[in-house]
Ligand SMILES: CSCC[C@H](NC=O)C(=O)O
């Protein structure tokens with residue numbers, strides 16, 4: 001393939017074509033590709049780590065390092081995840097794994113926005129800044145990480161990485177992780193995530209003939225809860241609709257499954273009222289939410305024992321750091337990295353929107369938990385928000401501008417010599 005073009009765009013397309021979507025992400029091919037790319041860039045140290053809890057699943061993590069001239073200063077980490085959520089090819093206008101470039105200059109692919117764009121932009125930026133005739137070795141060391149499993153919680157990825165000796169030895173002072181697109185001219189930046197709770201509520205009740213009217217059936221008990229939770233959801237949603245709060249500033253409660261009934265070969269037995277019923281909810285809490293109050297609401301209203309109900313929170317994302325403070329990275333003068341970051345974006349001709357909380361969650365939480373300031377940032381503006389959606393795409397011009405933004409950020413952060421303690 002001598003005469004096949006090798007450009008930032010074709011390199012991005014090649015990364016997008018590697019099938020790293022769950023449930024069977026091909027991490028090996030992705031790591032091989034990224035390693036090969038890193039080898040073509042001067043001065044990069046390359047290391048592969050692994051923190052998988054299962055010997056049957058290879059979950060490598062790639063770490064690249066551009067050493068700084070003053071290794072005693074805390075270093076900077078640029079993180080992205082290798083994995084993507086699944087895609088339903090029949091529902092896309094282009095194959096989600098073909099990375100088709102359209103005549104309008106859009107690249108369609110699963111991962112185009114979330115977040116293979118930033119993974120490749122980091123590499124292009126590391127390549128470009130060193131080509132600059134005025135290039136000086138950075139003062140602070142720059143690390144770039146490619147982690148597995150973010151989309152499924154990061155338990156075998158970033159969560160274990162931050163607990164490792166390898167991580168502690170990096171002496172990281174500041175991290176940039178993924179953010180989201182903006183639909184206007186300003187780049188969005190995220191200083192916190194909402195914490196996810198997976199809530200399962202279960203009802204028991206009297207069974208009986210389908211024709212009978214009686215009190216305290218499992219379905220009646222469960223549906224009473226669904227009604228109350230729907231009311232709470234509406235109340236929170238109204239705060240958003242009325243413009244009083246952003247989506248990410250309220251508690252969201254969304255039903256994700258319902259399970260009840262007596263199965264039969266043709267579906268369900270229609271004339272039996274079941275003795276058990278259950279429902280699952282995706283609940284998200286802003287970092288300053290009163291989690292005790294939500295717990296009380298669950299025990300008293302949503303799953304009260306007097307209505308024969310029980311509940312389980314099967315997953316609870318962290319709300320506090322190791323000192324008990326909410327998981328937020330300051331965006332004021334108490335955090336010197338904030339203005340260095342902001343100035344670097346401005347120097348590249350970019351504008352930042354007012355910092356926000358991310359409605360979902362990323363691996364950023366694991367660094368915030370151990371006290372490392374972290375922002376979520378993906379330099380994509382004037383772009384519809386298509387992460388996890390059909391027809392995810394990114395415009396070439398937006399992608400290329402993002403590389404310039406990272407060049408400025410890498411230069412700005414790595415040459416910052418101020419006190420960050
Ligand atoms: C419970 S960890 C799941 C992480 C996932 N992150 C991106 O979408 C999310 O649902 O926010």
Ligand SMILES: [Zn+2]
Pocket residue numbers: 081114115150178362
């Ligand atoms: Zn992501």
Ligand SMILES: [Zn+2]
Pocket residue numbers: 085114151387388
């Ligand atoms: Zn995602």
